[in-house]
Amino acid sequence: MTSQEIYFESLGEGPPLLAIPGLGLSGGALRELLETVSRVRNVVLIDPPGSGNSPRWSSPLSSDSACDFVLKVMDDLSIESADFVGLSMGGMVTQEMLIRHPARVRSAVLLSTLGRHTEWSRRVYEFRRELLRVSPALHFNVSTLLLFDPSSISAHVGLYESLLEGMRGGDVDVEGYADQLEFFIQHNALERLKGVTHRVLIVSGESDLLSPKEAALDLGAGLEASQVLMVPGSGHALWLQHPGVVGKAIMDFIGRTTQRHETGSPELPGRNA
Numbered sequence: 187m188t189s190q191e192i193y194f195e196s197l198g199e200g201p202p203l204l205a206i207p208g209l210g211l212s213g214g215a216l217r218e219l220l221e222t223v224s225r226v227r228n229v230v231l232i233d234p235p236g237s238g239n240s241p242r243w244s245s246p247l248s249s250d251s252a253c254d255f256v257l258k259v260m261d262d263l264s265i266e267s268a269d270f271v272g273l274s275m276g277g278m279v280t281q282e283m284l285i286r287h288p289a290r291v292r293s294a295v296l297l298s299t300l301g302r303h304t305e306w307s308r309r310v311y312e313f314r315r316e317l318l319r320v321s322p323a324l325h326f327n328v329s330t331l332l333l334f335d336p337s338s339i340s341a342h343v344g345l346y347e348s349l350l351e352g353m354r355g356g357d358v359d360v361e362g363y364a365d366q367l368e369f370f371i372q373h374n375a376l377e378r379l380k381g382v383t384h385r386v387l388i389v390s391g392e393s394d395l396l397s398p399k400e401a402a403l404d405l406g407a408g409l410e411a412s413q414v415l416m417v418p419g420s421g422h423a424l425w426l427q428h429p430g431v432v433g434k435a436i437m438d439f440i441g442r443t444t445q446r447h448e449t450g451s452p453e454l455p456g457r458n459a
Contacts, residue, residue, distance in 0.1 A: 192255045193239035195231040198224030202268040203440065204256065205231050206276030208298070209370055210353075210363045212238025216273060219425050219433055223440065227269075232259055234279070236362015247369035252282040260290060269440055270294045273425060274397065275366055281375045284382045293385040295436050298394060298422050300401035301376035301408055307398060311371045318367065322360050326353035335393035335421035342427055349423075376408050386412040387439045389432055391420030413439075 195213060203223060205216045213231030220229045233240040235247065235255055245251060256279060260268065269292045272280030277299025283291050300307065310332070318325040330350045331339075339346060386409050390402035399416065406414035415435055420427045 191241055191243075192235070192258055193233040194259050196263070197221075197229045197231065198227055200227040202263070202265045203227045203229050203271060204260070204265075204268045205229060205271045206234065206256065206273065206279050207232075207237070208274030208276055209366050210237055210358050211273070214238065216271065216425070219429050220271065220436070222433055223437060227440065230259065230263065230265075230268075232256065234276070234366065236359050236365055242359055242362035242365060246365035247279075249282060249369075249372070249375070252279045252369065253286055256283060257287065257290070266290070267292050271297065271436060272299065273297045274299050274422070275370050278370065278373045278375070281373075281379060284384055284386075285375060285378050288382065288384065291384055293387075293440070295387045295389065295439060296405070297389050297425055297432065298391065298397050299388075299405070300373075300397045301379060301405035302374045302401070303371075304398050304401050307396060307401060308371070310396065311367065315364075315367055315371060318360070318364060322358075326350070326358070329353075332395050333421060333423040334427075335391070335395055337393060338419050338421060338427065341419075342423075345423070345426055349426075376404065379405075379408050381410075383410050385439075385442075387435065388412055388414045389424065389435055390414070390416055391422060391424040391427070392416045392418050393420065394422045394424070396422040 205213055205220055207213055207215045212233045216231060223229055236242040267290050270280045277296040280294050280296060284294060314325060314329060317328060330353055334342060334346055388402055388406050390399060392399055402414060406412045417424050417428050417431055425432050
């Protein structure tokens with residue numbers, strides 16, 4: 187299905203949950219993780235502009251325009267408000283939705299993301315930008331390796347090689363990917379998130395090299411009603427390394443959100459880790 191040249195898949199029935207994937211990924215990257223959720227929710231998997239089946243837009247993503255493709259899908263499906271799951275870059279888009287369109291968001295799960303860069307993450311992504319300009323193939327080799335961490339990659343060698351093969355397959359729109367990468371580098375929402383009162387679950391790998399642990403804790407501390415879950419033995423690819431843990435956390439979280447909306451009970455602040 188498409189909405190103004192934005193491709194999406196709709197799975198299951200029930201209250202809507204919109205899923206926005208990470209840098210260069212299609213919405214299908216989250217299909218397996220959210221399969222159980224789709225038994226009780228209408229899960230909408232979105233391909234951001236320049237990813238999957240969605241073409242690159244003439245205007246690159248920015249903090250001002252990041253919500254446009256999400257709003258197009260929501261309006262096309264007549265969704266007034268929804269719960270969100272945002273992975274990495276998708277978590278940054280979700281943050282912009284919380285800031286700019288709070289009435290369209292019921293709650294949010296932010297996976298492997300940050301509200302502002304640490305010195306380390308900024309330099310890593312700036313290096314990746316330069317590497318992409320020199321050699322896309324080398325860039326994707328390095329980027330895939332950085333999804334894991336030194337202590338856990340030995341347990342996920344097959345997964346790493348499968349991801350690398352997918353990147354080498356030539357299915358990535360390099361120009362669209364570059365647009366998304368620039369949005370990722372420029373992202374800085376932490377101060378603007380002050381005053382957001384939505385329930386937010388932040389899930390991060392304890393050994394994430396791309397969205398470091400301290401960035402996740404920083405993000406949690408800046409949100410009034412957040413909870414932070416650190417997943418041991420996991421890097422940036424925690425949704426692939428530990429899908430059971432992450433999937434259960436999402437199910438438990440949206441179950442509490444649904445119950446509160448149905449009973450009309452007040453939103454209660456979460457606990458920052």
